[in-house]
Amino acid sequence: MSESGLASPRQIANRINAHVLSKNVGTTTSFPLRNPSVKNNYPPNDAAFTSLTDKLLKVCINGEWLALNSASMALTVTPSSPSHVLPINNNSNDSLTHHRRLLLCLNECKSISQLKQIHAQTLRTTSIQNPDTFFLYSRILHFSSLSDIDYAFRLFDQIQDPNSFMWNTLIRTCARSTESKEQAILLYNRMLKEGSVMPDKHTFPFVLKACAYLFALSDGEQAHAQILKSGFGSDVYINNSLIHLYSSCGCLEHAQKVFDGMCERSVVSWNVLIDAFVQVGEFDTALRVFNEMQNLFEPDGYTVQSIAGACAGLGALSLGMWAHAYILRKGDADVASDVLVNTSFVDMYCKCGSLEIARQVFERMPKHDVTSWNSMILGLAMHGQAEAALEYFDRMIRSETFLPNPITFVGVLSACNHRGMVNEGRKCFDMMIRVFKIKPELEHYGCLVDLLARAGLINEALDLVSNMPMKPDVVIWRSLLDACCKKNASVELSEEVARQILDSEGDDCSGAYVLLSRVYASANQWNDVGLVRKLMTDKGVTKEPGCSSVEMDGFAHEFFAGDTSHPQTKEIYQVLDVIEEKLESMGYQPDFSQAPMVDELNDRKQHSLRLHSERIAIAFGLLSMKPGMPIRIFKNLRVCNDCHKVSKLISRIFNVEIIVRDRTRFHHFKDGSCSCMDYW
DNA sequence: TTAGGGTTAG
Numbered sequence: 001m002s003e004s005g006l007a008s009p010r011q012i013a014n015r016i017n018a019h020v021l022s023k024n025v026g027t028t029t030s031f032p033l034r035n036p037s038v039k040n041n042y043p044p045n046d047a048a049f050t051s052l053t054d055k056l057l058k059v060c061i062n063g064e065w066l067a068l069n070s071a072s073m074a075l076t077v078t079p080s081s082p083s084h085v086l087p088i089n090n091n092s093n094d095s096l097t098h099h100r101r102l103l104l105c106l107n108e109c110k111s112i113s114q115l116k117q118i119h120a121q122t123l124r125t126t127s128i129q130n131p132d133t134f135f136l137y138s139r140i141l142h143f144s145s146l147s148d149i150d151y152a153f154r155l156f157d158q159i160q161d162p163n164s165f166m167w168n169t170l171i172r173t174c175a176r177s178t179e180s181k182e183q184a185i186l187l188y189n190r191m192l193k194e195g196s197v198m199p200d201k202h203t204f205p206f207v208l209k210a211c212a213y214l215f216a217l218s219d220g221e222q223a224h225a226q227i228l229k230s231g232f233g234s235d236v237y238i239n240n241s242l243i244h245l246y247s248s249c250g251c252l253e254h255a256q257k258v259f260d261g262m263c264e265r266s267v268v269s270w271n272v273l274i275d276a277f278v279q280v281g282e283f284d285t286a287l288r289v290f291n292e293m294q295n296l297f298e299p300d301g302y303t304v305q306s307i308a309g310a311c312a313g314l315g316a317l318s319l320g321m322w323a324h325a326y327i328l329r330k331g332d333a334d335v336a337s338d339v340l341v342n343t344s345f346v347d348m349y350c351k352c353g354s355l356e357i358a359r360q361v362f363e364r365m366p367k368h369d370v371t372s373w374n375s376m377i378l379g380l381a382m383h384g385q386a387e388a389a390l391e392y393f394d395r396m397i398r399s400e401t402f403l404p405n406p407i408t409f410v411g412v413l414s415a416c417n418h419r420g421m422v423n424e425g426r427k428c429f430d431m432m433i434r435v436f437k438i439k440p441e442l443e444h445y446g447c448l449v450d451l452l453a454r455a456g457l458i459n460e461a462l463d464l465v466s467n468m469p470m471k472p473d474v475v476i477w478r479s480l481l482d483a484c485c486k487k488n489a490s491v492e493l494s495e496e497v498a499r500q501i502l503d504s505e506g507d508d509c510s511g512a513y514v515l516l517s518r519v520y521a522s523a524n525q526w527n528d529v530g531l532v533r534k535l536m537t538d539k540g541v542t543k544e545p546g547c548s549s550v551e552m553d554g555f556a557h558e559f560f561a562g563d564t565s566h567p568q569t570k571e572i573y574q575v576l577d578v579i580e581e582k583l584e585s586m587g588y589q590p591d592f593s594q595a596p597m598v599d600e601l602n603d604r605k606q607h608s609l610r611l612h613s614e615r616i617a618i619a620f621g622l623l624s625m626k627p628g629m630p631i632r633i634f635k636n637l638r639v640c641n642d643c644h645k646v647s648k649l650i651s652r653i654f655n656v657e658i659i660v661r662d663r664t665r666f667h668h669f670k671d672g673s674c675s676c677m678d679y680w
Numbered sequence: 681t682t683a684g685g686g687t688t689a690g
Contacts, residue, residue, distance in 0.1 A: 168682080203681095206681090238682080241682085241683050271684050308686090309685095338685090339686085340686050347687065374688085379687090410688045410689065411688080444688095447689050447690095475689065476689090
């Protein structure tokens with residue numbers, strides 16, 4: 001994995017090739033589309049069921065509505081409107097009927113204040129310890145816990161011997177809430193300690209959910225031991241929760257072990273495992289598991305969302321499109337219109353370089369939320385479409401439906417950054433603080449520092465860094481050093497920034513060494529260049545080799561610098577010669593500013609620039625792509641200045657669009673230009 | 681009453 005979270009071209013190549021070989025197909029349409037499974041025959045034909053609450057069913061038999069609960073209490077309901085429920089024996093005042101009335105009131109109640117009134121009425125007329133009213137109190141607990149956890153806790157403490165339902169109700173509510181997840185684990189431990197009721201198969205999933213969210217691995221492991229002791233070791237729900245717990249805590253081996261040990265699995269088991277691999281960036285493994293799953297289960301919305309995430313990580317457009325088509329063809333309107341599913345496709349299309357399709361998916365979504373807006377804004381920013389990103393941001397604010405959150409501003413600021421829009425960036429940063437009352441985080445400062453530094457305002461950027469309320473991280477120092485290097489800042493300043501990086505970066509500081517050697521080279525301090533290089537050798541610092549890949553007919557072709565391993569090497573190098581001639585005829589001058597071997601002769605350097613992996617990939621693209629189709633390239637490092645310049649020229653000379661995804665963003669080279677302002 | 685979901689700088 002590269003540090004940006006995007007897959008390396010090698011991973012992409014392996015993934016695509018493995019997938020294509022395993023399926024023995026080369027195009028998207030050849031992926032097997034399984035028939036949707038036949039839904040079970042529910043509801044039955046002779047009665048229409050509508051669930052009023054979990055425990056009270058309204059049943060219509062022969063035109064007459066009946067409300068039933070689990071204790072088989074039958075109540076008549078007026079035929080025209082099921083909401084007007086009248087108990088049988090309306091005139092009777094026996095206690096059972098009273099309970100029924102209260103129960104119905106509970107089911108109809110709309111607010112916590114109404115609920116509290118019903119609760120008061122219950123307390124006045126029934127005994128809390130009366131076993132007949134136990135169910136009533138369970139319902140009150142259930143309803144109150146949904147909106148007022150403290151109230152539910154107080155009620156719970158009044159009950160002498162809560163049953164497992166009541167324990168579970170409270171644990172479930174805590175596990176589902178955002179603030180009280182710790183309480184779920186505390187309650188579970190209290191339940192074990194008191195010992196009057198043992199946790200059951202409903203208890204554990206809630207507890208494990210809380211542990212997973214809080215990364216409370218040891219609590220989760222204790223619960224796992226208890227699960228095995230209580231004989232729930234083969235429960236599908238519980239095992240799924242365990243897989244989720246272990247994957248959330250980064251213990252993928254444990255997660256896989258639980259999965260492997262299951263004698264029965266559901267679609268959720270597969271989904272949780274697939275998502276576990278996607279979350280840690282093991283996209284290939286995720287897709288391998290998905291392939292296995294397809295023979296056994298129908299993928300659902302959760303599955304395709306994870307698959308879309310894997311495709312986004314790999315840049316695997318064709319597989320991502322297949323997943324999208326699959327959902328559309330499956331015809332499940334709920335899944336096809338799901339905000340989360342659609343958002344994952346918007347993100348996937350953006351990260352796979354198809355911005356237009358991303359926009360179409362976004363515009364056709366029946367509903368949006370903050371995250372879907374954010375994905376679109378971030379996607380546009382990633383493609384250097386700052387104006388469009390700001391337009392979307394404007395639309396989002398004007399709709400007055402969603403408030404922007406910190407992530408929205410990361411998108412907006414990085415959009416400004418990619419286009420060098422200093423004033424807009426400053427304005428947005430200010431708006432975030434003053435209008436939307438959002439406290440800037442490290443990422444926001446990072447965008448602004450980078451924006452200022454790239455614009456040559458290095459002192460202003462340094463001022464911002466020293467006034468930040470938090471400690472700057474390596475990313476910020478690196479963007480400052482990058483700017484120092486490109487803007488010919490003083491050697492002293494560059495050294496100081498480099499020192500900060502080497503102090504904070506630990507093992508991965510090859511970037512800083514390379515930049516520093518460039519600083520010394522541009523100042524003609526050749527001795528220092530030598531010292532840095534020696535330091536790099538001594539410390540065993542190596543620069544990651546550049547690698548570019550091109551997807552062609554479902555296969556990924558990858559190239560390293562000076563690569564001669566491809567079967568079409570001869571033709572590729574002939575194309576490179578043609579490119580060279582045409583570039584020369586247009587007066588192209590190589591840009592050595594980022595050429596690695598500063599002490600070599602210029603012609604050698606030119607030779608090495610000419611053989612950058614990206615140039616070879618473009619040559620291969622020109623050779624093999626169908627006319628009119630863009631050449632899509634994935635690069636593991638950032639595109640260097642020279643390749644950027646050359647790519648622009650090639651797009652004009654050969655009238656071809658070249659879309660390059662590098663480690664941070666996309667470049668669209670067309671008609672001799674690129675929308676990004678990162679290069680000069 | 682039970683499990684699984686999306687967006688974050690270079």
